[in-house]
Amino acid sequence: MSPRRAGTTGSRKKKAAPRPRRATARHGGPLTIRDVAVMAAVSPGTVSKVLNDAPGVGSETRGRVLDLVRQLDYHPDAAARSLVVRRTGSIGVIIPHTGSYSMASAYWPVLLTAITDRAAERDLNVLLSTARSEEDVDSAYRSILRGRRVDGLVVGAEQFGQKQLMELLVKGFPFVMVGKSPFVSHWCVDVDNAGGACLATRHLLGLGRRRVAMLAGPEAYPSVHDRVEGYRRAMEEAGLEPRVQHCGYQQASGAPPALLAVEQLLESGPGLDGLFVGAGDLAPAALAVAARHGVGIPKDVALVVFDDHPYYDRFTPALTAVSQPIHDLGQAAFDMLFALMSGEPPEVRERILPTRLVVRDSCGARA
């Protein structure tokens, strides 16, 4: 397809021929370093040195080349460059989205934005892979790592399988996890799940609520575990009996397990007067069931939800929430990865960011 050199002097097979290569620049495609070199009347090697701020180039020459480069808007071919320098200039980000929800919630989008912006500052590109299901994670993983397309990786650790994590670890591939992995200990960033949950629960307790239950996600996730722990701690401090109801996250189809879980909470046992909703995804379900049962919020049941959203402000009642510093989390993840890639391991292996409580109406504090 691409025209290789036309027979120069009939010498194509004899090994003695000094591999003439193309002597003159005559192509159709984009500019190459040769073109620039020819026009600047220097060798490609010199242009390369200029472009890479390497020493050994006269300032007069350097200036001339630089001008030309600017004028021609020449940019070295990334593939050719990475082939020789053995770096791609990209990082990978793998994020899960179970159902259409995760991407619609603010968590991943904001995280991603933070990472992308930060990466851009360092002249790194971001290769994004989304994974629909946990099985999907594997293919996302290989598609992004296959062929050494990235120099480092940010992964949502909770959804990542042990196998892949171990693989990365063994390879010594630079990566950081967002959220703790149930399987491996490695560099990661996370929010203070236990602390935030404790904060939320204490807040409800401080408002005089006593029968405070927790609606939690699937037990397998470390974040869920930590939030349950924080809730438990607050309850036990107050000498109260914890009551945790787990449920699955919203799936792509089928009846939301959250609804059933809330039903169970409301129906069984003695009446609640407080509810800590352990994940933003679960809040709508909790509100819906409460409304259906004629349970007033915050009058009958005071409610705090983990993970904030701008729109909670416009719910009725406006939701009191534990706000996570998602943007900071993304920046921290990138910074950690960047350090790893630069061969300077960050000081701390786990960077845990604090949460804060945003008090609105659903907890009854303003009532």
Add this chain to the structure above:
Amino acid sequence: MSPRRAGTTGSRKKKAAPRPRRATARHGGPLTIRDVAVMAAVSPGTVSKVLNDAPGVGSETRGRVLDLVRQLDYHPDAAARSLVVRRTGSIGVIIPHTGSYSMASAYWPVLLTAITDRAAERDLNVLLSTARSEEDVDSAYRSILRGRRVDGLVVGAEQFGQKQLMELLVKGFPFVMVGKSPFVSHWCVDVDNAGGACLATRHLLGLGRRRVAMLAGPEAYPSVHDRVEGYRRAMEEAGLEPRVQHCGYQQASGAPPALLAVEQLLESGPGLDGLFVGAGDLAPAALAVAARHGVGIPKDVALVVFDDHPYYDRFTPALTAVSQPIHDLGQAAFDMLFALMSGEPPEVRERILPTRLVVRDSCGARA
């Protein structure tokens, strides 16, 4: 740094030497096609043919190589490959996020997810660039196009500058726009903005509202223009006087211009009884101002907003909204780009997707 070949026979400079190259495989890095070739006792060329399903390989050999490849988990180096095939196997996506809002709204995240998933099906990677401001778009643009890192591009056309768009056009670079550009005519996908706006307005009119105003974004955007047009059409059909109030989108800081715009709408002129909010971003402001003025929704003013969100269901009143098929839009954008990249231009230059009205409480239809 990387160990080049150790002097084989002292012949390093004489041009007669047949460029011996490395004969034996002995390195530290990842597997190369040579390694596989050696182990399979075939030539690299043959391995390459197997990997690319090229003809001219015996089925016995093919099987042996394939087994080995699988067993070794060998993947060809992407950079080396793209250098010779002149394709990167990646597409770029540039999305704007003014303030932290855009990414928090469902539009871009869902669009991005759709594109990414679709790309994965075609074994294409997605290089993501976010642009904070309109000036930022330019650097995002160059960073992603610089060095030919992608084979095609999806861009949010409204925020893209004329200069960049023209550049792409002139280069003949495959790209599709999401939303129409004010500057150039090119392949693009969009929702039926005018139709959706008309739908919303007619709905309000059909409910008996007569003094229906529209709260719209900045005039410069084609989508805003189209929505205004749809609104106007519906009003004029009914023989009513249109009343449009423009405002800027939410900025990173400063008082939201939306608030002021709504104030103006409510204060000036004769009392409204209907409001068409031309963009999801503006809905919270409209509700806030209405509440502050003691304007009941839908009792006093019936409201419909363009662009739906799962959480609107939990607003009070639940928001009636024009729902855009964002996921489909993303898929359509990718499909169009893929066709372009395959050299088979899509049949239609503009793919316009229909919207539908999601009736909830704010329009008063259920009252």
Add this chain to the structure above:
DNA sequence: ATGAAAGCGCTAACAC
């Protein structure tokens, strides 16, 4: 300070 040339890992044209 500059240029020549080797070679990164792969594919494609051609020879056998």
Add this chain to the structure above:
DNA sequence: GTGTTAGCGCTTTCAT
């Protein structure tokens, strides 16, 4: 059917 080799566009010794 299989091996050989040139060369993609760049960086990087090494010689000059």
